[in-house]
Amino acid sequence: MAAAAANGAGGGGGVPRPTNPMVTPLLTDLYQFTMAYAYWKAGKHLDRAVFDLYFRKNPFGGEFTIFGGLEECIRFIANFKLTDTEIIFLRSAMPTCEDGFFEYLSSIDCSDVAVYAIPEGSVVFPKVPLMIIEGPVAVIQLLETPFLSLVNYASLVTTNAARHRLVAGKPKNLLEFGLRRAQGPDGGISASRYCYMGGFDATSNVAAGRLFGIPIRGTHSHAFVSSFMGLDDIIDRTLASSDGSNKCEDFVSLVQNWLARIKDAGSLRGTFRETNLSELAAFTSYALAFPNSFLALVDTYDAAGIRLDSGDLAYLSVETRKFFRAIEEEFGFIGFGKMNITASNDLNEETIDALNKQGHEVDAFGIGTYLVTCYAQAALGCVFKLVEINKQPRIKLSEDVSIPCKKRCYRLFGKEGYPLVDIMTGEDEPAPKVGERLLCRHPFNESKRAYVVPQHVEELLKSRCMGYLDRMRPDHMRRLNPTPYKVSVSAKLYDFIHFLWLNEAPVGELQ
Ligand SMILES: Nc1ncnc2c1ncn2[C@@H]1O[C@H](COP(=O)(O)OP(=O)(O)OP(=O)(O)O)[C@@H](O)[C@H]1O
Ligand SMILES: O=P(O)(O)OC[C@H]1O[C@H](OP(=O)(O)OP(=O)(O)O)[C@H](O)[C@@H]1O
Ligand SMILES: O=C(O)c1cccnc1
Numbered sequence: 001m002a003a004a005a006a007n008g009a010g011g012g013g014g015v016p017r018p019t020n021p022m023v024t025p026l027l028t029d030l031y032q033f034t035m036a037y038a039y040w041k042a043g044k045h046l047d048r049a050v051f052d053l054y055f056r057k058n059p060f061g062g063e064f065t066i067f068g069g070l071e072e073c074i075r076f077i078a079n080f081k082l083t084d085t086e087i088i089f090l091r092s093a094m095p096t097c098e099d100g101f102f103e104y105l106s107s108i109d110c111s112d113v114a115v116y117a118i119p120e121g122s123v124v125f126p127k128v129p130l131m132i133i134e135g136p137v138a139v140i141q142l143l144e145t146p147f148l149s150l151v152n153y154a155s156l157v158t159t160n161a162a163r164h165r166l167v168a169g170k171p172k173n174l175l176e177f178g179l180r181r182a183q184g185p186d187g188g189i190s191a192s193r194y195c196y197m198g199g200f201d202a203t204s205n206v207a208a209g210r211l212f213g214i215p216i217r218g219t220h221s222h223a224f225v226s227s228f229m230g231l232d233d234i235i236d237r238t239l240a241s242s243d244g245s246n247k248c249e250d251f252v253s254l255v256q257n258w259l260a261r262i263k264d265a266g267s268l269r270g271t272f273r274e275t276n277l278s279e280l281a282a283f284t285s286y287a288l289a290f291p292n293s294f295l296a297l298v299d300t301y302d303a304a305g306i307r308l309d310s311g312d313l314a315y316l317s318v319e320t321r322k323f324f325r326a327i328e329e330e331f332g333f334i335g336f337g338k339m340n341i342t343a344s345n346d347l348n349e350e351t352i353d354a355l356n357k358q359g360h361e362v363d364a365f366g367i368g369t370y371l372v373t374c375y376a377q378a379a380l381g382c383v384f385k386l387v388e389i390n391k392q393p394r395i396k397l398s399e400d401v402s403i404p405c406k407k408r409c410y411r412l413f414g415k416e417g418y419p420l421v422d423i424m425t426g427e428d429e430p431a432p433k434v435g436e437r438l439l440c441r442h443p444f445n446e447s448k449r450a451y452v453v454p455q456h457v458e459e460l461l462k463s464r465c466m467g468y469l470d471r472m473r474p475d476h477m478r479r480l481n482p483t484p485y486k487v488s489v490s491a492k493l494y495d496f497i498h499f500l501w502l503n504e505a506p507v508g509e510l511q
């Protein structure tokens, strides 16, 4: 099992700081510091603890999740160090705590912390730890809230993006347009980054383009279109070819000539309606500014062309395509019929699915609000639970039973090459072997078990490549009634969980 050990000294040993400078050791809940104090008072602060970070249920009614946020967690622990001013603030916030505690706090870093993790971008399932974090209990406790804050939304929005990619299909261009609608600047930046991880092609967010190297794309807005009154607004009418070899002195007249030709074309009669001259001025002006990447927002007055942002997107995209093809045929402009049609306006999984069913001609979807706010599910609900302290396994019984012990986790693949089941074992158990029959048990349901003869075994929680979406059996990934993927434990771990469970659960007395 490969571990990422953090070097907290000297500015993170070359590991960059978290992207968001607000991510500091104080970005945690007060109770992490009060517990750290109580551990310290009890002389327990150096006890060796193992915590699992996992979630309990897949989001969006689906049967899979994509893990995001790991890199930021590693950046955080690599640079973990409380500054003098942070210590002064903590002293004022916890006035009853002894001085020695603050001296201890100012001395800590995460050089004694080990993180075992599934690679970011992997398909993951409930109960299996995404990260196992091991180290001195007081320090690990301080990591709980920042880690959950860095992983919860990241994984949720990555999953949301992947679901939009699955419904849109591979050839479509997916553009994330959510910055203006996201939950503040950090929500917007995170959304752009993790939607790209989840399978989007580009973002409109310029800062995210700079920070993460994500391709940035955009069209123009209704304001640009409605800011023009008519063709007289255009002062400089010259258009030169990019190599300077050709020059059109009056592009506006050229546009007007073409407009007349299109109107006269017999084959276009009936499909071509009156032109709004202020809209024509806006498009002409935009073409003069971007002659090699022209794109027109065409629905400010009436829908006819290239980014559609209202109305029936299926119908309008089909009509637009017909018109483009007719122009190609009438005037012999090779490729005109294939011109890009982008659609936006409150799109989400359901609307894209509806458009697919109706038939449409959209090449690119621009998606904002529903994507970045994760409108269909507010949070993933990742948790951070103690599973072992000083080599003693721990279990949490209330609400949802946690799976004790420092574990190893494997993904077992079947004959058809798809993953069949994830299995958790105790740390010292032998790894599952290819071709060897293995009993996989549901962690809590006694009757649910299956023998598996794996054709291929991958250990989870160690660094490895991504690109899992394509490798999953399609019925786990479908939108409607997806098949649950199986998560199991070894027979030995099953027996141990239930032994510990009975041991920890008090026997009531009836009188
Ligand atoms: N063919 C279609 N099938 C299903 N949903 C569609 C189809 N075309 C558009 N939609 C969706 O229907 C909704 C249309 O919303 P609404 O009626 O508020 O928009 P509009 O009136 O066309 O435009 P505006 O945003 O200017 O008000 C959007 O969520 C859009 O994504
Ligand atoms: O619809 P979303 O999925 O959130 O995608 C982003 C939206 O942002 C822009 O709208 P704008 O801010 O101009 O407002 P409007 O479309 O609501 O008028 C754009 O026209 C999209 O409709
Ligand atoms: O470039 C666009 O078309 C765009 C960008 C952000 C939001 N809506 C649209």
Ligand SMILES: [Mg+2]
Pocket (backbone or CB within 6 Å): 309, 344, 345, 346
């Ligand atoms: Mg809109």
